[in-house]
Amino acid sequence: xxxxxxxxxxxxxxxxxxxxxxxxxxDRGFRYLAWASAALILALVAYIVIEIGxxxxxxxxxxxxxxxxxSEWNVQTxxxxxxxxxxxxxxxxxxALLLGGLFGIGIGIFLTQDFLPPRLAATFRTIIELLAAIPxxxxxxxxxxxxxxxxxxxxxxxxxxxxxxxxxxxSLSGPGLAPAALVLAIMILPTVASxxxxxxxxxxxxVKEAAYGMGTTRWEAILKVMLPTASSGILAALVLGFxxxxxxxxxxxxxxxNSNQISLSLFAPANTLAALLASSFPEAGPVEIQALMYAALxxxxxxxxxxxxxxxxxxxxxxxxxxER
Amino acid sequence: MSAPDLSLESNLxxxxxxxxxxxxxxxxxxxxxxxxxxxxxGLTWVAALIAAVPLFSVIYMLFVEGGSRLSWETLTALPPSxxxxxxxxxxxIVGTIVMVGIATLxxxxxxILAAVYLAILEPDSRLAHTVxxxxxxxxGFPSILAGVFxxxxxxxxxxxxxxxAGGVALAVLMLPTVILAAEQAMAMVxxxMKDAAYGMGCTRTQVxxxxxxxTGASGILTGVMLAIAGAAGNSAPLLFTALFSDYxxxxxxxxxxxxxxxxxNFSGMPYDNQIQLAWAASLVLVLIVLVFNILARLIGRQKY
Numbered sequence: 119x120x121x122x123x124x125x126x127x128x129x130x131x132x133x134x135x136x137x138x139x140x141x142x143x144x145d146r147g148f149r150y151l152a153w154a155s156a157a158l159i160l161a162l163v164a165y166i167v168i169e170i171g172x173x174x175x176x177x178x179x180x181x182x183x184x185x186x187x188x189s190e191w192n193v194q195t196x197x198x199x200x201x202x203x204x205x206x207x208x209x210x211x212x213x214a215l216l217l218g219g220l221f222g223i224g225i226g227i228f229l230t231q232d233f234l235p236p237r238l239a240a241t242f243r244t245i246i247e248l249l250a251a252i253p254x255x256x257x258x259x260x261x262x263x264x265x266x267x268x269x270x271x272x273x274x275x276x277x278x279x280x281x282x283x284x285x286x287x288x289s290l291s292g293p294g295l296a297p298a299a300l301v302l303a304i305m306i307l308p309t310v311a312s313x314x315x316x317x318x319x320x321x322x323x324x325v326k327e328a329a330y331g332m333g334t335t336r337w338e339a340i341l342k343v344m345l346p347t348a349s350s351g352i353l354a355a356l357v358l359g360f361x362x363x364x365x366x367x368x369x370x371x372x373x374x375x376n377s378n379q380i381s382l383s384l385f386a387p388a389n390t391l392a393a394l395l396a397s398s399f400p401e402a403g404p405v406e407i408q409a410l411m412y413a414a415l416x417x418x419x420x421x422x423x424x425x426x427x428x429x430x431x432x433x434x435x436x437x438x439x440x441x442e443r
Numbered sequence: 444m445s446a447p448d449l450s451l452e453s454n455l456x457x458x459x460x461x462x463x464x465x466x467x468x469x470x471x472x473x474x475x476x477x478x479x480x481x482x483x484x485g486l487t488w489v490a491a492l493i494a495a496v497p498l499f500s501v502i503y504m505l506f507v508e509g510g511s512r513l514s515w516e517t518l519t520a521l522p523p524s525x526x527x528x529x530x531x532x533x534x535x536i537v538g539t540i541v542m543v544g545i546a547t548l549x550x551x552x553x554x555i556l557a558a559v560y561l562a563i564l565e566p567d568s569r570l571a572h573t574v575x576x577x578x579x580x581x582x583g584f585p586s587i588l589a590g591v592f593x594x595x596x597x598x599x600x601x602x603x604x605x606x607x608a609g610g611v612a613l614a615v616l617m618l619p620t621v622i623l624a625a626e627q628a629m630a631m632v633x634x635x636m637k638d639a640a641y642g643m644g645c646t647r648t649q650v651x652x653x654x655x656x657x658t659g660a661s662g663i664l665t666g667v668m669l670a671i672a673g674a675a676g677n678s679a680p681l682l683f684t685a686l687f688s689d690y691x692x693x694x695x696x697x698x699x700x701x702x703x704x705x706x707x708n709f710s711g712m713p714y715d716n717q718i719q720l721a722w723a724a725s726l727v728l729v730l731i732v733l734v735f736n737i738l739a740r741l742i743g744r745q746k747y
Binding site: 145156160162163170173224233245249251255307358366368396411418424425426429 | 488679
């Protein structure tokens with residue numbers, strides 16, 4: 119590099135000057151700072167994984183993989199296992215995904231397929247986005263004092279009428295899987311809805327026009343043309359919504375009942391990994407902390423994988439349209 | 444003049460007959476596929492309306508249950524002990540503001556600098572792609588794990604729960620939101636403007652500080668406001684980093700109260716007074732979150 123490329127300019131006596139040595143130094147310093155900040159994110163993620171992993175190491179050495187398949191959590195005897203929590207996490211998240219996904223995609227369709235005039239659609243979208251702004255604890259509070267009292271008579275009636283079906287095999291006495299999954303569904307609905315809206319919006323308008331031109335009804339166009347075309351984006355919406363449900367903590371800690379049992383019943387109390395961490399961590403002794411770190415590592419692994427898969431699918435979806443256009 | 448008319452009329456007549464012979468282009472609303480479409484449309488409307496019910500139910504409960512308890516006393520007093528009447532959550536409001544402030548102070552400069560790297564300096568480098576991916580992964584990161592991480596790193600080494608640890612945990616969660624929003628805002632600054640600045644002989648730093656950041660400011664600010672709104676409502680990472688305290692905070696290195704944890708603690712108590720306070724605190728928390736959300740929308744709307 120030429121050390122002083124603007125020397126002539128300096129001597130010409132013009133008002134404007136070349137960058138001074140200080141400017142160059144500042145420039146270099148600023149760029150290093152920016153690089154360092156970006157690298158810091160990388161370091162942060164690595165640090166998180168390593169820190170939680172290393173704190174879990176003693177527990178991994180002691181309990182091995184049996185930790186994942188044992189259902190005992192007893193501080194007195196020092197026996198720890200997280201099978202019920204894994205089951206509860208997956209079961210509640212799947213239920214939430216079933217409900218939240220269905221409604222979320224429904225709203226994605228509702229907002230993009232000309233059901234509403236554009237301005238009303240924007241208003242409705244805001245309402246759904248505000249749903250995402252309500253803090254988790256507030257949903258928990260609402261669940262305890264509004265949803266559970268509302269759900270209990272229905273649940274107990276279902277238990278009396280159809281108690282033979284494993285899903286209804288217990289009655290709902292208070293906290294339980296059903297209210298937790300319902301609140302979870304409400305909480306992931308905005309995620310699913312907004313990503314599916316984006317996916318459906320990406321479809322070029324002429325695709326829809328072509329379908330209508332063939333004489334399809336609105337729903338034939340939606341079901342046979344729009345949804346298949348946006349399928350990878352919608353899949354990404356579902357996977358990312360699922361990821362969100364897996365890690366949701368406070369509302370579940372308040373609503374699911376924190377009981378370490380494995381039951382198919384929708385009305386039985388259960389537990390999740392995140393709720394276990396929330397309820398046991400503050401009062402845990404050193405041995406239990408190690409076990410909790412192992413549980414945190416399990417949760418970290420599950421959510422990182424689910425989120426990475428979701429993002430990969432989303433990238434695939436966007437790329438597909440870039441090629442087609 | 445009459446001859447062409449006649450021919451036109453007969454032509455029309457022929458056309459009409461031809462049309463009669465073809466199937467009607469008008470779809471009967473009773474036809475099976477039209478019916479199916481109508482039913483599905485109805486179901487979608489029902490689903491959309493049902494989806495809006497929880498939001499309105501929550502807001503209604505907040506104003507009815509929480510609004511009735513809201514007063515100067517609840518906003519400034521300390522939390523009551525079990526059988527006490529009255530009391531409030533002034534310390535929790537202060538704690539929430541302080542911790543969100545710490546989180547903003549940490550995540551804002553770091554996030555914007557990282558976004559500068561991603562959007563302007565080396566958008567296509569391998570580091571940029573990795574960081575972008577990780578930031579997206581982190582947005583779906585369970586917030587409680589941020590708490591576990593900060594507990595292991597800060598609480599254990601400092602041997603105390605603290606507002607500082609709570610702030611750092613919230614910063615971990617704010618960082619990806621800030622980075623992604625700021626990157627997007629900066630990438631939207633027209634290339635012409637940057638080129639013009641480069642043409643004037645600006646260094647890259649000058650271009651970034653004097654052109655890109657001011658132009659993208661509203662977009663960046665929108666992202667920051669959304670990140671703050673998210674952090675203010677987040678409670679899981681505070682559970683075992685800031686813990687809770689029944690007093691106003693006097694230093695950053697002691698356990699600190701926050702609205703979210705207060706709601707969590709009080710919601711499970713069997714006393715009416717505490718439950719009312721939990722609703723009132725929820726109302727305050729939701730209002731704080733909504734203010735930042737609305738600010739984000741207003742700032743975002745101004746320019747684009």
